[in-house]
Amino acid sequence: MDIVELEDHTRNLKTLPATFYQVSALLEDPTSTAGDVGRVISVDQVLSAKLLAMVNSSFYGFNTKISSINRAVATIGFAGVRNLILSTSVTDLFLTHSGEETFNRVDFWKHSLGCGIAAKVIGNHLRRPDCEELFVAGLLHDIGKVIIDQFMNAKFVKILNYAEHTCRLLIEAESEVLGYTHCKVGDLVASRWELSLPVREAIVRHHSPSSKMDYPVQAAIVHCANSIVQGLTLGYSGNCRVPLIESEVTEIFPFSGQMIEPVMTETMLQFNDLKNVFFS
Ligand SMILES: [Fe+2]
Ligand SMILES: [Fe+2]
Numbered sequence: 001m002d003i004v005e006l007e008d009h010t011r012n013l014k015t016l017p018a019t020f021y022q023v024s025a026l027l028e029d030p031t032s033t034a035g036d037v038g039r040v041i042s043v044d045q046v047l048s049a050k051l052l053a054m055v056n057s058s059f060y061g062f063n064t065k066i067s068s069i070n071r072a073v074a075t076i077g078f079a080g081v082r083n084l085i086l087s088t089s090v091t092d093l094f095l096t097h098s099g100e101e102t103f104n105r106v107d108f109w110k111h112s113l114g115c116g117i118a119a120k121v122i123g124n125h126l127r128r129p130d131c132e133e134l135f136v137a138g139l140l141h142d143i144g145k146v147i148i149d150q151f152m153n154a155k156f157v158k159i160l161n162y163a164e165h166t167c168r169l170l171i172e173a174e175s176e177v178l179g180y181t182h183c184k185v186g187d188l189v190a191s192r193w194e195l196s197l198p199v200r201e202a203i204v205r206h207h208s209p210s211s212k213m214d215y216p217v218q219a220a221i222v223h224c225a226n227s228i229v230q231g232l233t234l235g236y237s238g239n240c241r242v243p244l245i246e247s248e249v250t251e252i253f254p255f256s257g258q259m260i261e262p263v264m265t266e267t268m269l270q271f272n273d274l275k276n277v278f279f280s
Helices: 003-012 018-028 034-042 045-055 069-095 105-125 131-140 143-151 153-166 170-177 182-192 197-205 216-231 247-251 257-279
Strands: none
Touching: 003 143, 003 182, 018 034, 018 069, 034 045, 034 069, 045 069, 045 257, 069 105, 069 131, 069 143, 069 257, 105 131, 105 143, 105 216, 105 257, 131 182, 131 197, 131 216, 143 153, 143 182, 153 170, 170 182, 182 197, 197 216, 216 247, 216 257
16 A cells, blocks of 8 residues: 555544644634633543642642642643643554454554653753643654554554564664655654644654754654653664664754663653553
8 A cells, every 4th residue: 555545544533632623723713712622522421520630730739739720720730731632532442453453552552642741841951832732742752663564454463563673763674665764654644633833743753853854852852752761661663673872863963872861760660650551
């Protein structure tokens, strides 16, 4: 199946819930309040419970317990709420498996969640204002693998086996077997869901960040987070070895090897707390 046919198949993908687009619209409207967003969220009890669990986890690290939706919205902001909706909505897509289960989706979800957390931790470290968006970019960076697995299961099994036997990275095996990669496929989904341009670019370029891109920092952070989380052996990405961090990232943001250990420690701490929110 070529990329155009695959794009056609992605039309059948579940769309994001209406609440995601409703909160996105409120985010764009300067007159909307936390109460407006709270009303949208409160309609969905499962989402409300997850929002409160997430706000009270070490992912945010607040000292006092937050027990109302409006207070949660006011505390983490509209963007935080929108990203939580997105994260909970894609969990099913990540975990649902229809073909041969060579690719453990639970472990893959752990890799993705870990990468989202690590990207946000790096963003916090750099005092960036877009940490919520970095989380989403990290969480979704490999979503193209889910799509390849879902719509071309036999090919994906072949890619996994080929990568393992030749110790290639999955992206290299994909290029050889398919002629395109999960990065390109991920962009099809990201554009269908109307995700932001920095998130889309991070998905497309998380293996090859460059200072010449429109949003190089986001892609470079996800690139580092992806390697760090594999270094932690947190979950499974389909790779038999850890992808190296490209030296190019040091031209994009002030990355140093000394960042790796504290990022790993913080990522593990938040991961252990946050996984229960998504797996409950
Ligand atoms: Fe990847
Ligand atoms: Fe990855």
